[in-house]
Amino acid sequence: xxxxxxxxxxxxxxxxxxxxxxxxxxxxxxxxxxxxxxxxxxxxxxxxxxxxxxxxxxxxxxxxxxxxxxxxxxxxxxxxxxxxxxxxxxxxxxxxxxxxxxxxxxxxxxxxxxxxxxxxxxxxxxxxxxxxxxxxxxxxxxxxxxxxxxxxxxxxxxxxxxxxxxxxxxxxxxxxxxxxxxxxxxxxxxxxxxxxxxxxxxxxxxxxxxxxxxxxxxxxxxxxxxxxxxxxxxxxxxxxxxxxxxxxxxxxxxxxxxxxxxxxxxxxxxxxxxxxxxxxxxxxxxxxxxxxxxxxxxxxxxxxxxxxxxxxxxxxxxxxxxxxxxxxxxxxxxxxxxxxxxxxxxxxxxxxxxxxx
Numbered sequence: 001x002x003x004x005x006x007x008x009x010x011x012x013x014x015x016x017x018x019x020x021x022x023x024x025x026x027x028x029x030x031x032x033x034x035x036x037x038x039x040x041x042x043x044x045x046x047x048x049x050x051x052x053x054x055x056x057x058x059x060x061x062x063x064x065x066x067x068x069x070x071x072x073x074x075x076x077x078x079x080x081x082x083x084x085x086x087x088x089x090x091x092x093x094x095x096x097x098x099x100x101x102x103x104x105x106x107x108x109x110x111x112x113x114x115x116x117x118x119x120x121x122x123x124x125x126x127x128x129x130x131x132x133x134x135x136x137x138x139x140x141x142x143x144x145x146x147x148x149x150x151x152x153x154x155x156x157x158x159x160x161x162x163x164x165x166x167x168x169x170x171x172x173x174x175x176x177x178x179x180x181x182x183x184x185x186x187x188x189x190x191x192x193x194x195x196x197x198x199x200x201x202x203x204x205x206x207x208x209x210x211x212x213x214x215x216x217x218x219x220x221x222x223x224x225x226x227x228x229x230x231x232x233x234x235x236x237x238x239x240x241x242x243x244x245x246x247x248x249x250x251x252x253x254x255x256x257x258x259x260x261x262x263x264x265x266x267x268x269x270x271x272x273x274x275x276x277x278x279x280x281x282x283x284x285x286x287x288x289x290x291x292x293x294x295x296x297x298x299x300x301x302x303x304x305x306x307x308x309x310x311x312x313x314x315x316x317x318x319x320x321x322x323x324x325x326x327x328x329x330x331x332x333x334x335x336x337x338x339x340x341x342x343x344x345x346x347x348x349x350x351x352x353x354x355x356x357x
């Protein structure tokens with residue numbers, strides 16, 4: 001009678017010890033989890049590029065890793081630093097521009113607005129309604145939202161040192177993963193196979209494909225849209241073009257699109273009596289805001305053969321649930337879950353077909 005109780009006690013203590021050890025380990029590495037996730041996403045997404053760079057550098061992995069680190073510095077750290085420095089440098093001008101809005105009055109509607117088919121009369125009524133409300137009233141309504149945005153931005157700028165440190169830690173971890181990528185990949189695949197045999201191995205491979213697909217589809221599309229939008233702003237002579245370009249990139253990453261940055265700029269040009277430039281920027285906005293419908297699906301398909309709706313839901317849901325890193329974590333989790341469920345359903349169907357056959 002004492003032997004079973006002794007075995008039960010030993011097993012219970014062993015499980016509790018292992019659980020405590022795992023919890024303590026995660027608690028210790030907690031500051032490194034976010035940079036490690038980012039580094040893993042970056043390395044998995046850019047691994048084919050590393051191999052191509054290595055082939056051109058005499059198959060020297062050290063030179064290839066150095067080149068990739070310099071490229072990551074140019075792509076991530078430099079733009080972030082320049083964007084924040086630009087916003088801080090023009091902070092007084094931005095505040096002054098906001099104060100001018102409180103005394104601005106909308107001019108009467110132009111004559112051509114009423115001649116527009118179908119929407120002309122409604123557009124004139126809406127114009128007059130907005131003009132009837134003074135800019136001060138509109139500013140009062142927007143003040144709570146503006147205050148929240150301002151407080152958020154000041155908090156983020158105040159923690160710029162922490163963000164910069166996380167970026168540098170991410171780059172260091174990326175260099176380590178680049179240097180021994182094959183060994184790490186082999187270990188993770190073996191771990192997945194140990195958990196769920198062939199299904200686990202396939203899930204690990206699919207996770208890598210999902211990361212690469214999202215990186216291509218979401219990030220590259222956001223870069224293309226923000227770059228084209230920034231070029232349009234510079235050509236049109238809109239002030240704070242660098243700031244608006246940085247905002248556009250964040251909006252595109254969040255799957256909102258560049259319209260919230262470009263349309264107000266086009267409206268400002270029109271109210272500044274630059275009608276020609278306003279029309280140009282409006283047409284350019286329509287082009288930049290819709291090219292993602294062509295570019296994103298094509299690029300995602302290059303990385304992972306998964307339903308586009310699944311990837312899109314993973315990007316949006318992951319962003320809302322986990323923050324910016326969720327644009328990668330969300331699609332990966334949904335892709336793995338979808339693959340396992342789909343394989344389970346197909347196995348059940350195959351077994352029924354074999355039984356009836």
